[in-house]
Structure formats: C-alpha cells, structure tokens
Amino acid sequence: MQKKWVGLSLALVLALVIAGCSGNSGTNGTSNTGTGNGGDTNNAATNTGNNNATPDTPAGEPVQLKYWTDDRHDQEYIKELVDEFNATNEDNIQVELTVMSENYTQSVDIAFSSNQAPDVLRLKSGNTPDFFKKGYLAPIDAYMTDALNEKFGNLLLDGVNRFGGKVYSLPNTGLTLRLVYNKDLFAKAGIESPPASLQEMVDDAKAITEMGKSKGIYGFALNYKSPKSAFDRSVREILSLSGHQGLGFDLKTGQFDFAPYGQIIEYFKQMYEDGSFLPGAESLDIDPLRAQFAAGKIGMYLSFSTEPGVYTDQFPTDINWGGALAPSLDGEIKGTSEIVSAGTWLGISAQSANPEAAFKFMQYMYGDEILTTYHEKGFGIAIVPSIVEQAGDPDIAGMEGFLVGEHDSLWPVSPTVTPEGPGYADAYFKYMIEGGDVGAIAEDLNTRYNAALASAIEKGEVSVTPMPDFDPANPQGE
Template sequence: MKKRKLSAILAVVTAVTMLWGCGKTDNANGGNTANTSASETTKTETTEKTTTEKKPVTIQYFTWTSGSMSVIEPMVEKFNQTNEDNITVEVVLKTGEWQTALKTAILSGQAPDVLHGVNDLTEALSNGWIEPWDNYLSDDFKAKIDPYTYKVEVGGDWNTYAFVWGAKTYKMAYNKDLFDAAGITELPTTWDEVYECAKKITEAGNGDYYGFGLSSAGTGSAVPYIVEPIGAYEGFYKMGYDFQKNAYDFTYMKPYIEMFRTMIAEGITFPGAETLDNDSLRAHFAAGRIGIIPSVSWDCAAINDQFEATCDWDVFDWPTAMSGENKGAMCLRDQANYMLSSSSKHKEAAAKFVEFMLSEDYQSELLSKATDMSVLPWALEAAKSKPESAYPQWVSYSPSEDMVQVSSINLGVQITGDSEATTMAYLISVPDMDIDSTLADLSTRYNTGLYDQAKIDEKKSDVSDAQIGFQGKIMSIENFDPTKPIQAENIKYLTADEWKALQN
C-alpha cells in the first residue's frame, strides 16, 4: 500500500495569509526602580495581586469523543493549571446515545457551557440553546480563525456558531498477521477482493478468528461508518441524498447489503453482528480476532490505547464502488464543533477555553497523538516540533487530495420510523427482510420527512424570533458535481413547495 505523508493534510487546508501586529512594552517606572525600598516593592506587589486576581470560575465541556480523551484530559488539566483567569474546566463525556443526554441536560437547565456539537442545529438555534461566539472571542483570534468558522445567518446577520478545525477519514483496518497467515500478499482495492480476503482469513482461522467484522446492533453500531463512505463513492452525500435529483434514494445500497448478508451466511464475519456495537467490534479487532473492519481515523488511538491492541495492524484505502468506478469523491467526516450554550453564565471564560482548544498547542497535540486530523495550518506547523505519533498507522489515515469536505451540508428530516442507519442494520442482519421494498420505503420516508421538516420549520420561522436563514428551506446545489467539494456560492435554498415541485 502506498504510504502518504501526513503533509497530505495540507491538501484540504485553505491557504490563509495572516498579518500579525507587533507591539512593545514600555517601562512604566521610567527605569527608576533602583531606589525603590523593599517595603514599597512588597506593598506594590500586594496591591497588583489583589487587583489582578480573578474570581474562580468553573465551566463544563461536553463531548462524546472517547477516542480523543487521551489528549483532552491532560490538555484540559494543563489549561486548568496555566490559565491566568482562574478558570477550571470540567469534561463531561457521554458516549452512545449522547444526543439524549445532552438534550436532557439542556431542557433541565443544566446545559454544559461548551458543547462539542448538537444533534439538530435548527432545533438548537430555534430554541435559543446556542449563541454566536463573536462577542466573546478576542479580536486577534477572530481574525485568525475566521477561514475555519461555521457561520449561520440568524436575524439577517451572519455569525460564528462553531469551528471546522478537523476531519476524520474512512479506511479499512486490517490485521497484518492474519493476512500473512492466510497467504495474502496484496491489499484489496475492491469489495470483491475484500470478500475473497475475508474468506481466506476465516478459513485459515478455523474458528479462532474471522475475516470481516460487522457491527449492526441497532444502537451504537458502526453501520454509519460503512454506509457513509459507500454512499460517497456512489455519488451521494449524507448516506443517501442525491443533489443532482434533489431527493433521497437509498436503492444504491442493495448490492452491498446482499454482499454483507452473504458474508454472514457463509460465516466469514465475526459471529453476532446483530448484537455487536462499534466498541465491541473494535475490541475484538484489537484482540486479533478479526481480519478486516471498517474504520474511521479516530480509531487509531482508540484501538491502540482504549482497546490495547495486541495485534500488528494497519489500514488500507476504502474499496471502490461496487461497479468498479467511483461516481463521487470520498467525504471527509468534518463537522462544525465547539458551540456556546446560551445559558452559560461564564461565556467569556468559555471563549478563553475554546481559544485554547483551537490553539497551536492543543490542536498539534491532537495531531501528534493521533486522535484527530487537525487541518488548522498553525497546528500542522506546531506539530513539526512535537514527537511523531507513537502509532505507525496514523500516517496511513491521512486525507488524500481527492477527499471533499461536507460540513456545509444541512438537510433536516422529520423521520417517521427507523433511521437510515437502523434500517440498514436490520437489512444486513435479518435475511428475511425484503431489500427492494425496504429501501424504497426508506427513500419515501426520508423524502417525506425532508418535506415535512421544512414545512414544520417554515411555520416555526414565521413566529420565531430567531429568523434562521435556512429554516423552513431545503438545500439545493447548482451545478452539483459529486467528485468535487461544494462551493458556497452554489448553495441555494428552496421552499418546501419549490422542492416538492421538482419531484414531479
């Protein structure tokens, strides 16, 4: 497999020219300190300490990124010990159904001050759960971070609600020892080759280990990390939305579901896919029981540290589309992160902490410790002076130049019934479910849900004080090319009825 240097990340970074102001510090005492008495000096120091000492402030940071805790915890402790504003940050980690935990905290008046993100941006904006950072960030930092901000139009004004600082890449993790034991010398590049490799590994394992790992438990499964990259290579965004047709269409998944069913039926997947969540899958892989699993770059630290890998492993590129020709580009799982709770009583302190999280020190630590692919240029530069990652797999997760960012996509759906991930999980695990009718129903439910959500939001927009620019609208992309990143100037918003008219 061709190894790409970590500098390939630069391909997804916007070039920025930053002007740095210079200043000087004048000697307020005019250099006349030699004759100052010891008692006068002590009195001055005491007065200054009393004047500058800040009242202790405690804020909470909510996150679900368990794979990044090896960096988050020590770096937050560093902030707590070194910041000059007497700020203490408490980290609140919730995994699994984190959306429920976060919403419960917000509705009960116990919202954390800084949120790694929210499940539904429209809901959060409409209810006033989050507010812009603009009034709390320092001017120098705002100028520096501006190209990497996520802005939303609310009340006619565009403001910063989050930051797009990193990306996660999709790969296939594989056990090198099991490949060798099965006599496999070439890494697979297609799904047919993945299937053949998995079959050989399973046969060599004779019940001690298996070729492929599927996690299709209804909650916490790895299905999204399978369907998203498959959908990207099939020309779709967000699993099943076709911007060329302006509609959801999940039927592209049929041959993949059939393949996964065959793998399960033939016993070449690790047993119990229907009960395995993503953590269980990674744990079995780390223990050397599985030859290949779908993987996201945050798995690098998790497999090595959280699950204490005992096998020799690496990753290879995601297999090409089933037809042999990719219709779209691989998406980066980039997200708009770090949001400010409007109920926070310490917003200035929250802003100081988020500036720290986006700083050279914090971001380069994420990069060098192999937990997150930071795309901030100052993080890339600072990482050069830090020790290389202890994980040899990290460089293999690097983004390639043909990957595209998708953080600009916003499609709200009022879904009735099972979600796309849950439906796919059932289809993979339950061989009696009819694939054609289920995928057709899923497409119908998502298109109906997209329209219904837009109409609901349209009514909310009429009475809402928030006046969100995209609320009650459905995103459309002019001159959409699934092989290229979406340009902001090509994003248009249709009313629900305008969108519906396109479906006829």
C-alpha cells in the same frame, strides 16, 4: 499530503447545499474577558441565550465549568489539557471533564430539559444542527477577535458551524474514513492486499473466517448495537468512493435516493449469511469491537481516523494492522472519500451561567500549540491552514494509512431531516438480519425522507439547491 490540504480547507467557502435558516435564540450584553492560551485578548459580549441560570459563584470561589464530550480516542490528552488549564489559568476557573459513551446525545437532551446542562459541549457535524434547533448553543460571535477571525474565518460554514448568520463553533480537525485491517490475518488467509471491491471484501471476510474460526477469529465486524453509528462509518465511505453521497441524499436532484445504499447493504447481508461477522455483532458496541480487534480476533472493519489513537492509548496492541482506502461498489473509484466532522469541535451551552469563562476555556483549547499537538498525536487531521503549515506528520503507529490523499475531499452538506417511522440505518439493519424486499425498503425510505424534507423546507428549517452538474470525483467544484 497535509500541505495540499491547505487549499482544500480554503475552498470550503464554496456554495453548500444546505443553509440553516432558523433564527437566533440568544441575546447579548457587553463585558470584558482576558487572554487565553492562543494569545488573543477579547473584548467580548456576554451571551445569555436561553439560559435560565444565573452566576452564583461567591467572591473568591472558583468558577466551576462542566465540559462534556463523547470522544474517547483522545481522552487521556484532553484530561491532561483540562488539568493544565485548571492549574495555570489566572481567572480562577475550574473545568470538570466528563467523557461519555454512545448515549451522548440523549444525555445532552436530558441535561438541557432538566436545566443541568454542561457549559462546554463537544460538537460534531452530526449533532450540531439538532443542538442548534433545540436552542442548546450560544453564539460566540461577540467573543471573536480579529486574530481568531483571521485564523478561522475562511473555514466557517453555513449549516455546519454557522447558523442564521451566527457562529456557534470553530473547526479543528477532520476525520478520514478507512478500512481497518489485520495484516497478519490477511496473510494467513492468503490475501495479498486489502479489498478494492465489495465482492472482494465479502470473499476476504469469508476466507479469514474459514482460516481462523476454530480460534475465535472472524473476517468482519461492525458496532451494530447502534446501526446508524455502524453504517455511518462504513456504508457512507463506500458510497462516496462509488460516486454517491454517503447519507442517502442525491446532490444532483436535491432529493433523497436510497437505492445505491441498498446495493451496498446487499454485500453486508451476504457476509452476515456467510457467518463472517464476529458473533454477537448485533449487540456489539464500538469499544468491545476495538478490544476484539486489538486481540487479533477480527480481520477487518471500517472506521474513522481516530483508530490509531485508540490502539496507542485505549487498547494498546502488538498486532500488525493498518488502514487502507475502503472498497468501492465495483472496484472502480468514481468519487472521493468524504472527510467528515470538519467544521466543529467545541461550543458553549446556552444554559451556561458563565459563558465568558466557558469561552476562555474554549479559547485555550483552540490555541496553536494544542491544535498542532492534537494533529501530531494523531487524534484528528488538522484543517486549519495555519496549523497545517506548522504541524508535522502524526507520530503514531498506523496513522500513515489515514492521512489525507488524492482520493479524499470535503463534500457539500446534506440536509438532516427526521422522517416518520424507522430511519435508514434501522431499516437496512433489519433487512440485513431478517431479509425482505430491498427495493421496497429504498422506495419507502425515499417517500418518508422526501416528505420530511419537503416539510422542513416549507417550515424554513433547511433550503435545498439541486446541483445537476455535481461531480462526485471533484465535489468542491475545483
């Protein structure tokens, strides 16, 4: 299945819905850099961006860099890589790694507002557009060699890792979304296979809860401490398999339409009312959820292909678990499971006083051996064709259920807008807990999100091209 993904990766150059139209905030001057782990020698340009800082490292002292990430599933491996770089690089560079939790974006905002930003940031499809708009990122075009352009060029996407014609990040992996389930609990509850429809998921969650409630076992859980994080790892997947864009945007009309979203939430609401949720789910964060799942207390939840790594390193478990394609709305697969976060990995801060050193570290991290090992350890599914060709299947328990298959593909990029009032996740979470008129909620969300979209288009922040012939079963148009 991985080899098939080479063709999918190369097809990324197809037209996207959204193209960033903002200008560049950086300026460039020339200098030279050395050779990184990938074996590429750069004749690079120093980008100062919006940087108010100036290099002040005394001669002979190490260049100190800060690298911030909110990834926890791969933190042990990343720590090893940082330690190796610090011990072996010939440029006297020392990198300090900080692994953050759910407050990553807010912490980045605070750091930039106080001129204490890290030099290298973990970028994802969900935060890169906002970081770019806020002027947090420095373009890396001037550091790109012929070898790097050949390796990554066909994967560089407007609105994902390229904005205003400049590149801000390079790809590494993509994430599949799956139903994560405890096979033993399913068997004890008399359930033969993972649910294919949402009604089956509701019924299965209820059956598991009835079987195990006396032992503290419940059928379903999500990390509702952050409703958007919870829904973006669950509802998003169900919608895309059901033939709808997973974040509430209608690609055919070029407008937001949250009516399908509300249909999914009705089933989540039913599980909540049935008492099938793990108690305290309203304030549950993702790591405590994983700890409970590893302890055999949760029947199923939905999440990314990072989970096998979590249960190998972070929360080792002996339970019999696996990943399966998420259920669709009615049991029929009318779309494809969206592969997410497939355009970005690392980026350089516009406030970095040492952008050349930051890129040397970044180049080291993008070396073939590291990217190959990252895939084989199961931390993410490689999308870079040269890595896909040489990498073996991940050697990690549970990863077989998350590998790219016939129902997985990339979807066009949807616009990111900030409406007045509550976002879709908060609005639907409140409905799930308190009730209300789900139709009225969808109508209100449509009005506010489309008003925000019209404003963003008028300001030139995004451009939208309706795709009336869009086929959710073949989102790349092949």
